Amino acid sequence: MLPTIGLLLASVLRLFRTRRSLLLENLALRQQLAVLKRKHPRPRLVATDRLFWVLARRFWSGWKQALILVSPETVVRWHRSGFALYWRAISRARQVIGRKWIPKEVRDLIFRMVAENPTRGAPRIHGELLMLGFDVSERTVSRWIRRAPRDPEPAKRWLTFLRNHREAIAAMDFFTVPTITFSVLYCFFIISHDRRRILHFNVSRHPTSAWIVHQLREAFPYQPAQKFLIFDRDAKYGFEVPIAVRSMGMSSVRTSHASPWQNGVAERWIESCRRDLLDHVIAVNECHLKRLLSEYFRYYHEDRTHLGLSKQTPLVRRRVSQNSHFSVISRLRLGGLHHRYDRVA
Numbered sequence: 001m002l003p004t005i006g007l008l009l010a011s012v013l014r015l016f017r018t019r020r021s022l023l024l025e026n027l028a029l030r031q032q033l034a035v036l037k038r039k040h041p042r043p044r045l046v047a048t049d050r051l052f053w054v055l056a057r058r059f060w061s062g063w064k065q066a067l068i069l070v071s072p073e074t075v076v077r078w079h080r081s082g083f084a085l086y087w088r089a090i091s092r093a094r095q096v097i098g099r100k101w102i103p104k105e106v107r108d109l110i111f112r113m114v115a116e117n118p119t120r121g122a123p124r125i126h127g128e129l130l131m132l133g134f135d136v137s138e139r140t141v142s143r144w145i146r147r148a149p150r151d152p153e154p155a156k157r158w159l160t161f162l163r164n165h166r167e168a169i170a171a172m173d174f175f176t177v178p179t180i181t182f183s184v185l186y187c188f189f190i191i192s193h194d195r196r197r198i199l200h201f202n203v204s205r206h207p208t209s210a211w212i213v214h215q216l217r218e219a220f221p222y223q224p225a226q227k228f229l230i231f232d233r234d235a236k237y238g239f240e241v242p243i244a245v246r247s248m249g250m251s252s253v254r255t256s257h258a259s260p261w262q263n264g265v266a267e268r269w270i271e272s273c274r275r276d277l278l279d280h281v282i283a284v285n286e287c288h289l290k291r292l293l294s295e296y297f298r299y300y301h302e303d304r305t306h307l308g309l310s311k312q313t314p315l316v317r318r319r320v321s322q323n324s325h326f327s328v329i330s331r332l333r334l335g336g337l338h339h340r341y342d343r344v345a
Contacts, residue, residue, distance in 0.1 A: 106134055107144055114148040121145075167194035170226040170250075172216075173266040174207070174234065175273075179283045187293065188212065190219045192226065193265055195314040196306060198297050203289050209238035216241070220248055228253050230263050276304075280337055292334075299333040303340040 106129070113125050122142035129136055162169075172190040179185060189201040200219030204211060220226075229245050230253045231237065245252040255262035277296045283289040305311045320343050330339040 102136060102140060106136065110141060110144045111148045114145055168227040169193040171230040171263050171266040173231065173263060175270045177278055177283050177289055179285060185283060185286060185289055188215055191266055191269055196309065197301060197314045201293060203286050207236050209236060209240040212237060212241050213244040216244055224248055224250055226250060232263060233257060277334060295334055299338055303333060
């Protein structure tokens with residue numbers, strides 16, 4: 001720091017000297033610098049020296065003619081390095097960049113207005129915020145409306161509606177099972193939504209619409225308790241099956257194309273059947289598969305608990321009261337794939 005102050009004082013004093021004296025002194029200094037450069041080709045410069053030449057480059061047009069220790073390109077590189085350091089320091093400074101930050105209280109208020117006023121859009125909610133003294137733009141309000149959590153009440157209302165009407169709903173579907181000879185068997189079933197009971201099932205190698213109509217008549221020989229029958233748009237149903245469903249006093253509900261989730265109860269049962277039985281056996285023929293499915297339906301209806309039925313069975317298995325002295329026995333189901341447990345006094 002002291003050499004820099006001395007340099008500044010010397011510069012001020014030289015303002016009062018004659019031009020001839022300054023030229024001679026300049027010549028003498030250049031001769032000494034030339035000798036110094038011959039002895040030390042790469043002199044070491046400190047940060048203040050670099051700063052001096054960066055400022056000289058900015059405010060003096062003839063700085064290149066007076067520069068001897070380093071090349072002009074080096075000074076330019078120093079200047080660019082200083083430029084990068086300057087803007088890096090500005091970027092790291094804590095300041096608001098971009099959109100104005102929205103407080104959490106305002107966001108929660110927007111979410112509350114969306115939940116309490118589902119028919120209102122961004123302009124009306126923005127107007128309410130302006131009335132309350134919140135200075136936010138309408139575009140910001142629109143953006144936060146899209147992020148608002150969805151109200152679960154409509155889903156709950158639909159779930160309640162379906163639970164109140166599930167005894168009037170049945171579904172039917174097909175699934176395939178490969179045999180030991182690499183042929184394919186088609187398993188047809190009808191399931192009731194209320195207690196997840198299998199109302200009817202059968203197996204065929206070549207199901208047709210007439211065969212499906214016959215299965216419907218066996219499943220509903222009298223006036224059916226169900227009023228709606230859900231099934232997909234498989235070509236096997238043809239035109240005869242919807243007509244037969246209507247003639248039985250039921251309304252046919254066809255799912256959309258490639259939308260198995262719309263027949264979720266049937267699809268979920270197919271997954272359970274595969275996981276509990278079909279993934280562990282190889283069907284020999286049609287009769288063998290019917291026998292296996294009959295045993296599985298007995299286990300499914302009487303022994304297997306269901307999460308969707310409050311951990312009960314479709315045929316309401318009796319729960320035993322708690323007793324301190326008891327023993328438990330297991331009964332084989334499906335040849336040992338599953339077991340049923342009962343308490344013995």
